[in-house]
Amino acid sequence: MIHTLTMGHLDPAAVSRRQAIVLRPLDMDVVHRLLQELGGTDEQGRPTLDGVPVEIGAGTVACRWLIGGYCNRVAEEFALRLRQETGCVLADREHSCVIEPEQLQGLNRQATATREPRGR
Amino acid sequence: MDARQGFGRLFHRIAAAARRWAARLHRRPPEEPVLPQRPARPFARAEPIPADPAEHAVQFAQDWYDRLEFHSRRRMRELEIPAHRIGAYDIDFDFRHAAFFPKEMSGGAHSPGARINLNSGILNPELFAPKSGPEVATSWAKGRLRDRMDAIIAHEDIEGLRVAAGEELKAAHAAAVALAPDTPRPIREGARHILRAIREHEPGRERGR
Numbered sequence: 001m002i003h004t005l006t007m008g009h010l011d012p013a014a015v016s017r018r019q020a021i022v023l024r025p026l027d028m029d030v031v032h033r034l035l036q037e038l039g040g041t042d043e044q045g046r047p048t049l050d051g052v053p054v055e056i057g058a059g060t061v062a063c064r065w066l067i068g069g070y071c072n073r074v075a076e077e078f079a080l081r082l083r084q085e086t087g088c089v090l091a092d093r094e095h096s097c098v099i100e101p102e103q104l105q106g107l108n109r110q111a112t113a114t115r116e117p118r119g120r
Numbered sequence: 121m122d123a124r125q126g127f128g129r130l131f132h133r134i135a136a137a138a139r140r141w142a143a144r145l146h147r148r149p150p151e152e153p154v155l156p157q158r159p160a161r162p163f164a165r166a167e168p169i170p171a172d173p174a175e176h177a178v179q180f181a182q183d184w185y186d187r188l189e190f191h192s193r194r195r196m197r198e199l200e201i202p203a204h205r206i207g208a209y210d211i212d213f214d215f216r217h218a219a220f221f222p223k224e225m226s227g228g229a230h231s232p233g234a235r236i237n238l239n240s241g242i243l244n245p246e247l248f249a250p251k252s253g254p255e256v257a258t259s260w261a262k263g264r265l266r267d268r269m270d271a272i273i274a275h276e277d278i279e280g281l282r283v284a285a286g287e288e289l290k291a292a293h294a295a296a297v298a299l300a301p302d303t304p305r306p307i308r309e310g311a312r313h314i315l316r317a318i319r320e321h322e323p324g325r326e327r328g329r
Contacts, residue, residue, distance in 0.1 A: 001226055
């Protein structure tokens with residue numbers, strides 16, 4: 001129901017088995033710079049993207065992406081920029097899916113995966 | 121002869137009275153408590169309850185995994201999910217096949233082949249807070265567990281089938297949000313209420329508040 005976007009140098013084959021195997025850690029300088037550009041911090045000092053907490057650990061970054069009808073476009077933008085700069089893999093591990101950049105809208109791009117009309 | 125019988129009776133009465141007095145005067149020691157051979161079932165060490173509802177849900181789900189697994193499977197069968205789509209492999213527990221994943225927090229998910237599982241997110245009253253809006257957060261938090269289970273199963277059923285058919289994940293999710301409240305599966309009315317609230321939520325509406 002809730003989708004989390006996991007970013008890192010992951011083994012794509014492992015993602016299809018719901019695993020997040022890190023081949024090498026992310027460049028954390030890039031991660032922190034992008035978080036400063038796009039994100040904020042919550043009351044506990046944790047980084048956030050559009051107010052949603054970001055989990056940094058084990059060489060990956062993860063953030064909630066789709067929560068019911070809400071789509072975290074800031075997280076999408078972060079993921080797109082991170083992939084552009086580091087060549088990392090984007091994945092929804094719990095749903096065994098590698099996410100291609102074309103599926104993400106970000107803040108300025110056109111959506112390729114549009115919401116279905118209500119009531120079919 | 122009569123004198124002998126009389127002395128005999130008298131002797132028996134005196135002996136019986138002596139035994140009674142001896143019993144009364146010679147008190148038995150009180151029974152000592154019987155110590156168990158082994159200590160009885162040891163009490164589990166008290167675990168602190170996490171302040172974070174999501175972590176508390178994970179802790180509870182791990183403690184009560186067997187019951188949650190049983191009810192997840194049974195509910196999926198009652199909702200006529202085909203047997204081969206009930207459950208997936210849980211990597212957190214050595215790839216055991218399960219319909220309920222205690223360590224995951226998203227409510228539920230689907231795996232290749234549109235296989236459905238629930239997880240500890242169904243126990244988290246704040247699963248949708250705050251980004252899905254107050255209506256969704258309230259209907260979810262006040263919803264009964266069986267309603268939450270039905271809502272997740274209906275959503276993952278549609279989304280999983282669409283992804284298995286080759287649709288992109290994000291589009292499949294959007295379709296599931298739109299179509300799940302009207303699913304033909306016999307989900308409870310409380311679940312339809314939750315799903316309708318999710319569908320009716322206008323993304324970004326709360327930002328202006």
